[in-house]
Amino acid sequence: MASGLAEPGPPVTDGGAGFGWGWARRARAGAPLLGVVPFLAFVGIFLAIPTLVVAIGAFGDATGRPTLGNVEALGTSTIVDAFVRSIVLSASTALIGASAGAMIAYTVVTARPHGLLRRVVAAASGVLAQFGGVTLAFAFLATLGFNGFVTVFAQHTLGIDITGSGWLYQLPGLMLVYTYFQVPLMVIVFLPALDGIRPQWREAAEGLGGSTWQYWRHVGIPLLTPSFLGSTLLLFANAFSAYATAAALVSQGSPIVPLKIREAITSEVVLGQANVGKALALGMVLVVGVVMIAYARLQRRTARWLG
């Protein structure tokens, strides 16, 4: 950093012209690297080490000896069930969120481009997509909990009990609550793709005598499919990695993987299963990783036409 005045100089290649002076030039060329050391050190300590702790710990026992016990524990029925429930929860809210969000985005795109409607929907989506966690769980307790707004209303005017069997605190409740942040996220990520659809294409289709159905069947849907699928995958990953909302809503039992991890971290350590939490975490990273790679691929396809 201090050697700032020196220009980087030509890249030093092995056996280059500066034979004999190579080490000095190489050292000088390496000096700028010092500038990124603080960043790399920080990321190394607080991101790389935790990741490695999870990845290595998943294959070790409490004393650090290698074992496959933790990974084998993933095959027990309660953990398999948790993964299945997590995947069902994420997939269903991703599909519902993607469909509803795409519809809202479409209605916004067909409105005036810089009108109030669009600005309000975009701003509201930005906020609501971030509205997760404890506050969202409590909002739904105030709505559909035992003394919630809608619960009380339904009881007084319609005489029905809609809290039946406490569904809000189980998987169906999680689906409803997750949908609340999935839909706005879809609006945010899908709007740019819809903006890429040019009105001229519609006009061209009409000029050639195509109907609305034919336009969507042969032009609109094929163009938007990669982006729609990609956004759905993003929503899946978003729901799959969410923890806070479920943690605040579900206090008994651990139906989904993130709550299983909570259980593994906070509960008494069962002998020989000290690192099951790490194996669970590794399983989550694998699922999210695969989904995100597929997402990146689809995003590249989208950029070709709608970028």
Place this chain on the structure above:
Amino acid sequence: MARLSARRRRRQGMLRWSVLSVATVFFATPLVAMLEFTTRGPGGTRTLSTWRELFDVNALASNDPELWAGIKASAGLAVLTVALMMVLLVPTMTWVRLRLPRLRRLVEFLCLLPLTIPAIVIVVGLAPVYAWVVYFLGGSSLTLTFAYTILVLPYAYRALDAGLSSIDVRTLSEAARSLGAGWGTVLVRVVLPNLRSAVLSAAFLSVALVLGEFTIASLLNRQNLQVGINLLGKRDASMSIAVSFAALALAFLLLFLLSFAGRARGPRAVGLDALAGPGVEAPAVEAPAVEEVA
């Protein structure tokens, strides 16, 4: 043709209003319910006592100590995290652009990595790291700032990267250097002022994220706003929902301000898009960085 498209427009209009009405009802109901819930008085009356207590700092601090501690910790964490994020990212990203363009991909990859590693996973691996943090710095909740800086990296990186792309860092810094400025001066008095709106975006996003964080604080047994709200919810439902609503309103305000900070810089502003998760404006056009090596 004209008649046809008029009919189409009418049909679109109807679709639009029905979709938007359903959406409005769905999204507004929980918000209305929160207000209704927090203004309930005894015997079906309405009262503002919960809200009055919330805005009376002394009463809040004595009646709800867990919440008050959480608010203080979150405020401190927001400031510390923004500061640490800036100290870490602005010099590094500027330096990489000027002198180490080959490392740009690596830095970008590392910054976006937290998007693919859920916080609940990071917290599992953070436990041993935090054992060392406690050893060196003590067990204060403020030490969470290290973990939070990691969480905000993707959002801050995107905001700052958009800002750096919109100015000619190389020319600016060469001009300053040829006039005798040191690297510190270049950074603080040349680059930073030009990045004002990007820095603001990154800061707002970081603050919004820190104020909403629950996973890491709760599982590392620290205090922050969300942990406080969650604890309070077990004791005083009305108060905890009022605080939730207030926190939401604050987040709304922050993001609203953010959309202004973003707008200052043309149509491809970072603004709300930066919230949208991985690679929304992803692999677009990013050629120019590489050729500087040649």
